[in-house]
Amino acid sequence: MDIIKEQDGSKLLIKIVGRLDTNSAPQLEEALFENTDGIEELVFDLAEMPYTSSAGLRVFLKAQKLMNQQGSMKVINTCADVMEVFEITGFSDIINIG
Numbered sequence: 001m002d003i004i005k006e007q008d009g010s011k012l013l014i015k016i017v018g019r020l021d022t023n024s025a026p027q028l029e030e031a032l033f034e035n036t037d038g039i040e041e042l043v044f045d046l047a048e049m050p051y052t053s054s055a056g057l058r059v060f061l062k063a064q065k066l067m068n069q070q071g072s073m074k075v076i077n078t079c080a081d082v083m084e085v086f087e088i089t090g091f092s093d094i095i096n097i098g
């Protein structure tokens with residue numbers, strides 16, 4: 001998995017390329033929490049993320065909890081398979097998916 005970060009002022013865009021699973025979730029969590037000071041808008045671009053495991057869902061949940069305190073979070077370009085996981089687990093009710 002590759003993580004591409006683009007910051008513009010208080011907005012942080014994180015593009016995830018590849019599978020988000022037990023092995024790669026800690027990498028995303030580390031990248032996320034070392035870059036969120038002063039961030040008021042967090043956007044995850046999942047256009048190139050075909051799969052997420054429960055470990056990946058945990059990172060999205062932690063990110064949402066953090067952004068509830070300091071701004072907003074949105075997930076964009078979600079593929080059908082990942083969207084199905086979000087819907088089945090109820091994450092589509094917790095996370096802003098645009």
